[in-house]
Amino acid sequence: MVDSIHPPAEADAPSIPVRRGPEPVRPRQRRWRRRRLNRYTGAPFVLISINLLLFATFFVWPAATGLLYSFTSYTGVGDAPWVGLANYQRLLQDDAFYSALIRTLIYTAGVVPLTIVLSLGTAVLLVTDYTKGKTVARIIFFLPWLISPIIAGVIWRWIFGENFGLVNYVITKLGGSEVAWQSNANLSMFVVIIAAAWGGTAFNMLLFVAALKNVPTAYYEAASLDGAGSWAKFRRITLPAIAPTTFIVVLLSVLHSMKEYALFAAINDGGPGTANNLLVQYIYTKGFERAQIGYASAASFVLMLILMVVAIVQLAMNRRKES
Structure with missing residues (x-):
């Protein structure tokens, strides 16, 4: 009777699970x-x-x-006396430097648009379904990129030589007179621009081919249903879709053109005389031919600053277009 009155012991009570927090990390x-x-x-x-x-x-x-x-008058041998900003002051007062800068800008303005047009046009032809022999064409169009700029310059100098060139030979056989491709400064610059565009088309062509293949075909199908023509598709669909690649191609082409040296040295060596000397030829002449290493170093850093400004401006313009 006593056992039935008292409540059950704590040992017999049902156990309630207790949730514990995460263990502290040791x-x-x-x-x-x-x-x-x-x-x-x-x-x-x-x-x-x-x-x-x-x-x-x-x-x-x-x-x-x-x-x-660049802050010294180092000549390549011996000590390098400190001159401070004298090299930069002299550079800003040198008319030959400004002439080389202007010619560099003219050369770049001629090469870059021509290269973009040739590379983009070639890429479009290689991507379209109506083109035959695409594999062989890609190999042929890519060959200029594999040729050294020195060898390419020698080839173009032989083609446009005044007394022994292929072009003048054809012109004289057709009854015309020889053209002064080398002794005329403007024609000599024209030859280098054509040669540079020919050499730079190959690599840019590959970039454009990859970009064109990434454009969704559904856009073109929808445009065809709306009655859009080929030019409308290219202008409204293709160009906006490949805009990032076009920006990269333009930026690289500008930077490469403003640093061109080997092609000029092989075709006309900056001639006739010094009429076609670009900034890099100017720096090479001052630094290696006249042993003015300090002055040439100052000119090199000015060129680097110009290239940095060009790159920053193009990046800013590209960001504005994207926004």
Whole structure:
């Protein structure tokens, strides 16, 4: 009777599960996680260490040395006396520097549009379904990119030679008179522009081919249903779709054209005389032929600043168009 009156013991009571919070992270686990995070963070630096070493060896160190020489009157031998900003002041007062800069801008303004038109037109022909022999055509059009600029310059100099050139030979056989391709400054510049556009078309063509293949075909099908013609499709669909690639091609073409040297040296060596000397030829003449390393270094950094300004302006214009 006593047992039936008293409540059951605590041992017989049903157990209620209790939820516990997450266990605190131990110091060892935290250290292990930090080490693992650092290991994964440092892996990319290990993978690109060789590229960083090459970049520092062949770009950063020469650039720092050139910047230091630009404030000296170093001649390539002996000491390098400090002259401060004298080289830059002399450069801004040199008429030959401004003439070379103007010719560089004229050359760039002639090469870049012609290269864009040729490379884009060739890419469109290679992508369209109506073109036959695309594989062979791509190999032929890409060959100029594989030829050294020096060899390409020699070929174009032989083609447009005054006394031995192929073009003048054909002209004289047809009853005409020889054209002064080399002794006329304007014609000589024209030959270099044609040669540069011919050499730069191949690589840009590949970029445009890849961009054209990424344009969705559904856009063209919808435009065909609306009655749009080929030119309307190209202007309304193709050009906006490949705008990022066009920007890259224009930027690279401008930078490459403003640094051109080998092609000019092989075709006319900046001639006749110094009439077609560009900025790079001007820098080479001052630095290596006249042993004015400090002055040439100052001109090189001015050219680098011009290229940086051109790149920044083009990037800003591209961002405005995207926004």
